[in-house]
Amino acid sequence: MSLAFDLPYFPRNGLLEEVLKVYESGFKQGVTLFAPRRQGKTSFVKHELVPAARELGWQTIYVDLWKRRGEPELALVEALEATVEQRQSGLRRKLKLKQVKAKAKGPGGEVESTMEPISHSPEGVLENRLDAALTALVGNRRTLLILDEVQALAGAKRDDFVAALRTVIQKLQGHLVVFYTGSSRDGLNSMFRLQKAPLFASAMPVHLPDLGDDFIEDRLVFLAERSQAQVNKEALERVFDDLGKTPEFLNEVILHLIIANDGNIDRAMEAWQEAHREAGAGSxxxxxxxxxxxxxxxxxxxxxxxxxxxxxxxxxxxxxxxxxxxxxxxxxxxxxxxxxxxxxxxxxxxxxxxxxxxxxxxxxxxxxxxxxx
Ligand SMILES: Nc1ncnc2c1ncn2[C@@H]1O[C@H](COP(=O)(O)OP(=O)(O)OP(=O)(O)O)[C@@H](O)[C@H]1O
Ligand SMILES: [Mg+2]
Incomplete structure (x- = not known):
């Protein structure tokens, strides 16, 4: 079932503080968050981590490696290069504007460009392009790089690529911190945990805390504001449990309850299952x-x-x-x-x-x- 809108985000208790503590202590340069699909990793990044980092004055770079998982190396490099390009053209515009203003003021007011153009000929060695783009982006700004669904890189066809990524990340230590998410535990093991894994021990794992009581109460309030449905809290808790504590699924059940407007939770669960059967779960x-x-x-x-x-x-x-x-x-x-x-x-x-x-x-x-x- 595709839903036209998302229910409000509900914060993951304590997770943000835990992540920031790792970065601030300097104990590890990276943090990994691995959890099954649809559990809310990307939502946490977008609703909590990125806003907090910006508040701290950090620049943030987000790359989703899932979208082009067939060629994750290229996806990463091109995303970084595109960001560099975007920022430089933004800067160029600003510089031009300054130049115009300076000229208007009179001679001697020329602004000198300090931009170093980065070369990224598509035929350049990928590892070098990675290094050039990330180094240019970070500069000397405090930067948070988010690699969403990083296990895609476990299938990288180039052996040296992940090792090169680690090297450039290490080189930028002091400025750059990295947040890795992923949904495959095999991927987690092969990238971070095994002795010979390319990112072995470079990141601290954090656990996505389950949403609890307060989340259920929040959804009940949402429901009460929009329907006549009377729903028992224990029943909703049981449903959330059956749904593997997956917030997306509970949100969908809530929408079924709003549509039916009758508070019949068993029937809402039926409707939810039916929708997923149609979407292919059964076939x-x-x-x-x-x-x-x-x-x-x-x-x-x-x-x-x-x-x-x-x-x-x-x-x-x-x-x-x-x-x-x-x-x-x-x-x-x-x-x-x-x-x-x-x-x-x-x-x-x-x-x-x-x-x-x-x-x-x-x-x-x-x-x-x-x-x-
Ligand atoms: N904390 C939350 N509060 C409310 N809803 C949430 C929360 N986290 C996730 N959701 C709901 O679940 C949906 C899926 O979450 P999200 O895309 O963040 O999961 P994911 O773990 O990144 O999944 P994937 O592995 O498929 O990328 C969101 O669109 C949102 O509707
Ligand atoms: Mg995601």
């Missing part, structure tokens, strides 16, 4: 092979075991029936396929620990389970 499942679907069903169980455990094997074997013998290798290839489809992701907590990121799919599976099983 993804119907395209899966039996063993893949069985693995999904396993992961939809609350407190499910890790996927290679004996318990998991027998669950999957049971689900697919006698027609196919289930072995760990088969589960492994099913998991690979499901991860590729963005249906599951490793939690990173222990090996073989996977979960379903998409709440709509998860709820759908649970529902099938309770009606069929």
């Amino acid at each position: 993804v499942l119907s395209d899966l092979r039996p063993i893949e679907l069985a693995v999904m069903e396993l992961l939809a169980q609350r407190d499910h075991p890790t996927v290679y455990s004996a318990e998991a094997l027998s669950f999957v074997q049971n689900a697919v029936g006698k027609s196919e013998v289930v072995a760990a290798a088969k589960i492994q290839s099913a998991i690979k396929k499901l991860a590729k489809l963005d249906l599951v992701a490793a939690t990173g907590r222990k090996s073989g620990d996977y979960e379903i990121d998409d709440r709509a799919v998860l709820l759908q599976l649970r529902k099938r389970w309770t009606t069929n099983g």
Whole structure:
């Protein structure tokens, strides 16, 4: 369901303070915020982090690496170069204006241009272009660089690119701090946590705090101002829990409640699920092979075991029936396929620990389970 407008943003308790503290202490030059899709990473950046940084007098540069994830290196370099270009043309305009004014004042008032044009011939080596653009942008201003969905760079085709990024970031230490967001834990591990990871230990991880009680109360006020619906707070809390505490989904349910104007929360949840089924949450499942679907069903169980455990094997074997013998290798290839489809992701907590990121799919599976099983 695409909604015409967003419900008001609700702040993430304490997160902004935590991030700023890392930067101000100088303890780390970077901060990573990794959380599943649709949880509110970009919203936090736009509604809290960027305004706070500007208030501190920092310049902010925001680059979304997801939009061109097929060529993330080029996306980053071109975004930085475009910003340089934009700022220089802005500066040129200002200079011209000054020159005109100075000339009007009389001779001797010429303004000398201090701009250093940066060369960015498209055929230049990408690593050099990265260095030139970021160095030009930062200058000697306190700068916050935000790399949204940075795991896209984990798939960078050029081995040296991320290493070069780290080098230029380090070079600009004292002026530049970096905020990395991402939604893939595999990406997080491969970029920051493993010994041989290119950005290993260069950033401090922070956790996106769940929205709580006060958020639910805020949504109830919003609802009460716009409809006659009487909704019980505990019921709304339960729904938020079922929705994996995903604010976007709760916002959508609230809109269903406003439209229905009756306070029937079960029916609003139905409408929400229906909308997501139509948007494709269900059809993804119907395209899966039996063993893949069985693995999904396993992961939809609350407190499910890790996927290679004996318990998991027998669950999957049971689900697919006698027609196919289930072995760990088969589960492994099913998991690979499901991860590729963005249906599951490793939690990173222990090996073989996977979960379903998409709440709509998860709820759908649970529902099938309770009606069929
Ligand atoms: N703190 C919040 N208060 C209210 N609504 C929120 C909040 N955070 C997120 N949302 C809602 O959830 C939607 C998705 O959030 P956002 O795009 O920030 O998530 P994301 O984690 O960046 O997702 P993705 O991984 O897809 O980029 C927002 O458009 C907004 O409607
Ligand atoms: Mg985002």
